[in-house]
Amino acid sequence: MSAVTEAAPKLPTSNPVRSGGRKRGGLNEAHGRWATYLITPAIVVLGIVIGYPVVSAIIMSFQKDAGLDKATGLFVAGGFAGFSNYAHWLLQQCVSATGVAAACPPGNLGAQFWNAFGTTFFFTAFTVVFETILGFWMAIIMNRSFRGRGLVRAAILVPWAIPTAVTAKLWFFIFAFNGILNSLLGTKILWTSDEWASKFAIIIADTWKTTPFMALLILAGLQLISQEIYEAGRMDGASTVQQFFRLTLPLVKPALLVAVLFRVLDALRIYDLPAILTQGGGGSGNATTTLSILVVDQIRQGFNSASALSTITFLIIFIVAFIFVRFLGANVVQTQASQQKGELK
């Protein structure tokens, strides 16, 4: 493998240490000033559109939803709620009119939190795994030279270029009981109602729709790899499989991890496909209700409680991302110095 490392100027380990001779303090200050200019625009935009709603959601999550004033028949503000909105979701607890807390009955959204949590993670695990494998395969094929490569690239773009609002309706149309899929397969599967069929209908549709995203990002990673590395690998007698695991995978890892990370974040917030395909139904009623569907249902019943649920969802996703970055090494911002010393890969 020695030839391989030498032929790869981009491998972190082969980078000579650059900044060793300089005074670190001065460097940091100059860098810090540059960084401020460069990062501020992005942070300002994110602050307006994401920061503000998140902060206001957190504040509202500690307010009770409006209650009905029996005398006038009008809603009145609910007042301070403490953590009761959070308890409502996490403990699936409903407080009755007399103030007694009990388990939420089926049909109350509060009874669905952990079920929606499980469903969301189920979808995330399956779609991301499928999309990664398929996406890698597609990227490798697109990166090869052969007649008709243009057609393949065009075809791969299609699922993703169709607006989601249309895709969801297209799949709803395809998965209908009297639709084309059952007609072609000669089956009578209830794609939008059976517990597992409905789950997989969503997984299939999502995988179809989003694999191109993975494929394009992985392809961009592949394109940055110099072919000479492979040449060298071949001279070393590495088999195709060995080449994949020893060369391709490590070299596209940065792009791959970013792709997977963002797919996980998106999948954990999945809304439109299940909302249009199954309205969150299936199984005995809620087999495809995800956390985001629950948020929308709750917004219609009361925004403050929905804010608590959004905040919980946010925290859950935050924890997942944290674990991902820490333990899978998706840390894209490892410091330059450590990178140059080859401490982190």
Place this chain on the structure above:
Amino acid sequence: MNKSRLAAVAGVAVFGLALAGCSGGGTAGGGNDATANLTSRGPITYVQGKDNSNVVRPLIDKWNAAHPKEKVTFKEQSDQADQQHDDLVQHFQAKDAGYDVVDVDVVWTAEFAAKGWLTPLTGKMKIDTSGLFPSAVKAATYNNTLYAAPQTSDGGMLYYRTDLVKTPPKTWDEMMSMCSIAKANNIGCYAGQFAKYEGLTVNASEAINGAGGSVLGSDGTTPTLTTDKAKNGLDLLAAAFKDGNIPAEAITYQEEQGRIAFESGKLMFLRNWPYVYNLAKTDGSSVVKDTFAVAPLPGLDGVGASTLGGHNAAVSVYSDHKATAKDFLNFLLTAENQKFFATQGSLAPVRMSLYDDQELITKLPYIPTLKESIDNAVPRPVTPFYPAVTKAIQDNTYSALKGDKSVDQALKDMEAAIKSAGS
């Protein structure tokens, strides 16, 4: 200490907090808005979902020709009911004076009224509701106050195959006994709307009301679902699913899937709205063009209780020109314009006299049947907690129909879930 990071973090935090301060929950009562601008006139905006068959535009043109100083602008929303609802909520919460007259589904009326967003139609705003269907007026009334003008109505009807069934069934049992005919012809017997969405609430309520039960008691808040009558009603649906008189795939049906099954000859009885009539007569793929007719929904021992559909028109409390808005409501209610709703858009008028109109009957042969349906129709619960109530009904009915839960248990859970809704 690094200034850049600190500045960025602080900036976001301060910005976020400062902005968060300007928005409240926006759900408190209407305050003085309801009594403001009651006599002022001027241009207004009318907001409604998609104008499917070009009914509203000509009506507005007609109004504008007659009222050049009080013109109406038409704001068309999306075709999806949920999105129309959410769009209205957003604009009301933002106290938008740009939404003067809004078209609301009958089931949203109480919610919006209780939030203080609709102008009560009392005093200077009073409109004449005589001659309208009492059930439609009831569905526009909350807390003994009329909050909206009934605009169009809707009722369920039973579509049946005249080549297979000579006389339509009067009762549910009679219909079930005819299912052997469907079986002999290798087609499904009966279907309605049983997918998990608003249509399931409609169908479940029909079953419960048709058996003499009710979802909520007369006070409009206490659920009355753990009664024998309610159980009898829901039992009929569950049993029909179990023995196959309702085909298993009907659990995925919304209005359209049922219509397609009926039109392609795969269904003998279908519960649906009047819109199916013209399509089944004219669709290229319809194989039942000349072999179907409509009848009132069958009940336990006579005509069943359809769930009342339709829309109301209401005046926003934030409107600047409420006198014009009130005139526009009256304009929508005139016999002439109500007839136009029917002839142009196949929408059911709320004015009872029109159902004896010979021209209308010739054009829309289902009109007498529809009248019987609406006459016996029951509004869905008029409650400000409707989103929670319909969710409770949908979730538990769905489980019961799929056989995952006994009807008894489903009704018990439904009752508990409605109680937990905050009422």
Place this chain on the structure above:
Amino acid sequence: MTIAAERSSAIARDRAKADAKVRVRKTNAPMIRTVVSAVIIVLWCLAPFYWMIVTAFRQVGFTYDTSPWPTHVTLDNFRTAFSTNLGNHLGQAMLNSVFIGGTVTVVALVFGTSAAYALARLEFKGKSIIAGMILAASMFPGVALITPLFQLFTNIGWMGTYQALIIPSISFVLPLTVYTLTAFLREMPWDLEEAARIDGCTRVQAFRRVILPLAAPAVFTTAILAFIASWNEYLISSQLSSDATQPVTVAIAGFAGSQPHVEPYTAVMAAGTIVTVPLVILVLIFQRKIVAGLTAGGVKG
């Protein structure tokens, strides 16, 4: 400039050469495997699209026909999609989407590249926290953003304006843009930039002439990702746009059947076809021209 530019163009040349070599060296067995894979991929990607096109050309009265080949062919649905007297504004909406998507892409790339450069190639304290904050923006349920944004934009009178659609869209694609570009920029050879600086280039020049050309495929991919993400955006636009500013997603969702309850599938599929095909062609053209152009620019230095 010269040394660095030469190195940069050398790498680009290598890439092209290696590409050519592979083309020559390919033997039959791997070639067949590649082609079979390609066929499967194309079928998987295009089968639902095929059904969409078949439906788009079907008469509305035969919407639910399940014969797998085109029957009852008509162009009516395409006319419906553009018919403004039915309240469908697809033509205007396509212009809106291109304008919104283009602006979002350009701004997101500029903001994203600069932030990514800082994260990938500068050393400063609190980097992880900044990176974490940017990532955190992709963690809040999008559905819960609508209400606060609606109130914010109403308060400042932005409802229904282009900026009310563009700014949220930028923020949705920014985290991804920053992270992708950071990952790629970090992989760029350090010695090249250093060499350019020694040659007397400013930091900006070094970036533009040396790093950017090398990162062209990555930047272009990020641009596609950003454009399509904005092109697909629906939830926010559906409530914040007006008839004049609505993008295609909202316009298509606004299609209505001839009656209440009727889903206008044929028109929706026709509109879907109309907006998808040019986009794919456009991306392919851009892919060739832009990547080639950027790389060539670097070589000329």
